[in-house]
Amino acid sequence: MTSTEPALQRALSRERAHHERCLAALAAMVEGAGEQVVIGEDVSASGADAEVLGYRLRSHAKALRELSEGPLFFGALEFEGAGGRLHIGRLRISEHPAEPPLVVDWRAPVSRAFYQASARDPQDVAVRRRFGWAPGSRGDSGDLTGLEDERLGQGENRASRIVAREIERPRVGPMRDIAATIQPEQDDLVRGDLTLSVCVQGAPGTGKTAVGLHRAAYLLYTHPQRIRRGGLLILGPNRTFLSYIAEVLPALGETGVRQSTLAEEIARWPVRGTDDESAAAVKHDARMAEVLRRALYARVRTAGAGSLAVPDGSYRWRVPEAELARIVADVREEEPPYGVGRERVRARIVRSLRERVERRAGPPTNAWVRRVERARPVSAYLDAVWPRVRPEEVVAELLTGREVLAGAADGLLDSAEQRALLWLEPPRSWKSARWSAADLVLLDEVAGLIEHPEGYGHVVVDEAQDLSPMECRVIARRAPFGSLTVLGDLAQGTTPWAARSWPTVLAHLGKPDAAVVELTTGFRVPRAVVGLANRLLERLDVDVPAARSLRGDGELRMRETAPDGVPAAVVDAVRDALGQEGSVGVVAADADLPRVRAALDAAGLEAAGPGELGARVSLVPASVVKGLEYDHVVAVEPAAIAEAEKRGLHRLYVVLTRAVSRLEVVHGRPLPF
Known part of the structure; x- marks a missing residue:
């Protein structure tokens, strides 16, 4: 069907009217949520219940107020027989909680058929409808510009042009x-x-x-x-x-x-x-977990701690050294968190004292137990055998004390790795450490x-x-x-x-x-760009399958020039990209950014930094481009990107796969793939 056909126009009119109804229902939901907050504040309940209810109501009202503007549905399902019809959107919209919803949340179980149904397995879906909205629509019903029906019940199974357009739509902003x-x-x-x-x-x-x-x-x-x-x-x-x-x-x-x-x-x-490469490598190594555990628990020691005597009026309750050592050893074997272990030792010492009191004079009071728990001799003994400690103290002592490190790293780190860990200029204390x-x-x-x-x-x-x-x-x-x-x-x-x-x-x-x-x-990434990246993938030391792309559109261009002509060639590539829709990302090795920016500035081409979302042109260091996407990517001097770091070829693979429409590679040196 085309947009001039009466049947399509009637269908669009009905769907736009339904969207208007949804807009009105959503506005009522937002207003109603605000009213519920006011009512909830006056509800008669216990303080805790009222607080929970109030939090839930306020959170719901806040979430509705902060919803992003946009179309309220993107699809619909018509089920076989008397199964009815459902619109699918980003949230549930209804005129009354007890009535069937005008829009079903895409996450609801019933919505799964929208994504999973096919001609081979229609899942009782007679027709799957997709809606085409004007790019950047803020939810005006007039922005509904098209629709397409897939009659799964009749075995119809075809690629969706609306989905393809949405995936390939120029990408500017977040x-x-x-x-x-x-x-x-x-x-x-x-x-x-x-x-x-x-x-x-x-x-x-x-x-x-x-x-x-x-x-x-x-x-x-x-x-x-x-x-x-x-x-x-x-x-x-x-x-x-x-x-x-x-x-x-x-x-x-x-x-x-x-x-x-x-x-x-x-x-x-x-x-x-900052750490040099060798120190950082050791600090990030899994073996450091055991080194740190040893360094922490090396502070737990009972040798020479002696017995314990706790005054109680004119009497002293005593716990022998052997029993205390056994308590500490038992707690160590249980491997609780260090702080929990310290308090567990305290509790077992108090229990031992309490048993002595019970045998001599009967059960002590709770006040007696609390007093003994905080008695100075008990705390002093704990400080001697299981001292309080801050993480900073443990790490600083490890990185400044050659003997401490040697003891904790024995059998785990070799001498060169231990030397790499030690601070060259130890701070006066952990408080002044950099x-x-x-x-x-x-x-x-x-x-x-x-x-x-x-x-x-x-x-x-x-x-x-x-x-x-x-x-x-x-x-x-x-x-x-x-x-x-x-x-x-x-x-x-x-x-x-x-x-x-x-x-x-x-x-x-x-x-x-x-x-x-x-x-x-x-x-997202066009087939030609994926093909180029797959050539580089063969040189990487990882076992992952090659990617494939469903997008046959897109463009890949190579722009070769003399080494000193790279900045001028980048300017030309950016101008070409600006002749088309979408965002432009200029990606270069971090060290090359100043000369690329100077060339763009001299040509009057304003380029934002990577954090300025929505900019038409962005100049992005290769080190931070991971995870970002641009419609047009100008990859500057791949050889320099590959040489900038130990895993530079992996970084280059990232750079080459940021383009979702067009990739232009500008180089004055031989390509590393």
Whole structure:
């Protein structure tokens, strides 16, 4: 059908009228939620119940007020027989809670058929309808410009032009949600069980980040109490990336989710120090966990502590040295957190004293027990055999004391690795230490040994291939009983300690049994660009399947010039890209950025930094482009990108796969692929 056909126009008119009805119902829902908050504040209930009710009502009202503007539905299902018809959107909309909804939430069980039904397995769906909205629509009903029906009940099965247009639409600004275009294999991952952890090995353009975010939204919808009780955490590689994805969950109706970086989660101190490559490698090595454990528990010692005498009026209650040593040894064998262990020793000493009192004079009072628990001799003995300690004290002593380090690292680290760890200029005390980023990981490890941190109900970890074993342990401590969604691509690992296999990463994350699912079909990166990246993939030391793309459009261009002509060639490439729709990302080795910027400035081409979302042209260092996408990418001097770091070829693979429409490679030196 074309837009001039009467049947199509009548269908569009009916759907626009339905959208108007939905807009009115949503406005009433927002107003009603505000009224419920007022009523809830006056409700007669206990203080605790009123507080819980008030929090829920205020949260619901806030979430409705903060919904992103946009179309209220993107699809519809017409079921066989008397099954009825449902519109599918980003949230449930109804005129009255007891009436059938005008729009069903995409996460509801009944909506799954929209993503999974096919001509081979129609799942009682007679017709699947998709709606085409004007790009950038803020929800005006007149922006509904087209629709297409797929008659699954009649065996019709065809590719959707509306889905293709949505996927290929020029990308300016932050990442969009993909609720309207989720593919069946992505839907399986999104709707996975809360109790199961999953690892997604996703080739470029396969939507692994979007899958992780939509899985978070699905879990919040399906298990609201369980998730919110423990909390949900989104971990990204850097702030630029988090800014890029920040609007996805609010667009899906979920606000208040913590989105953070691992560095922010462990920021006990500002990073003021740096490590050389050898020191950083050792600090991120899994063996450091045992070194730190030994260093901490080396402080627990009973030798020479003697017996204990606790005054009680004119009498002294005594606990022999052998019994005290046995108490400490028993607690050590139980392996509780260090801080818990100290209090457990205290409790067992008090229990031993109480038993002596009971045999002599009968059960003591609770006041007596509390007094003995805090008695000076008991505290002094604890300080001698199981002293209080801060993580900073343990790490600073380890990194400044050659003998302390040798004792803790015996049989684990060789002499060269121990020398690499020692601070060249030891601080006067831990309070004046210049902590490095890797030191903060060590501090978090010790802090976790002293007291377990509160865990999240679910954690989504993106770009997980770049995590070190010690960083994985940071995350594992925050999800000891919760589940993980681990996202990454081994081919895009760029840190010195980047993973070579997912089972190793999952073991360090504390989820060795998590399933690894591969996504190899790309929807965003054009076939020509994927083909070029696959040529480079053959040179990388990882075992991952080559990607393939469903997009036959897009463009790949090579612009060769003399080495000193690269900046001018970049200017020409940017001008060509500006002649078409979409964002332009100019990506260069970090050291080359100044001369590229100078050339762009001289040509009058304004280029924003990577953090300025929505800019038409962005100049991006290769070191931070991971996870970002641009319609047109100008990759500057691939040889320089590859040579800039030890895993430079992996970094180049990342750079080449950021383009979603057009990639132009500008080079004055031979290409490294």
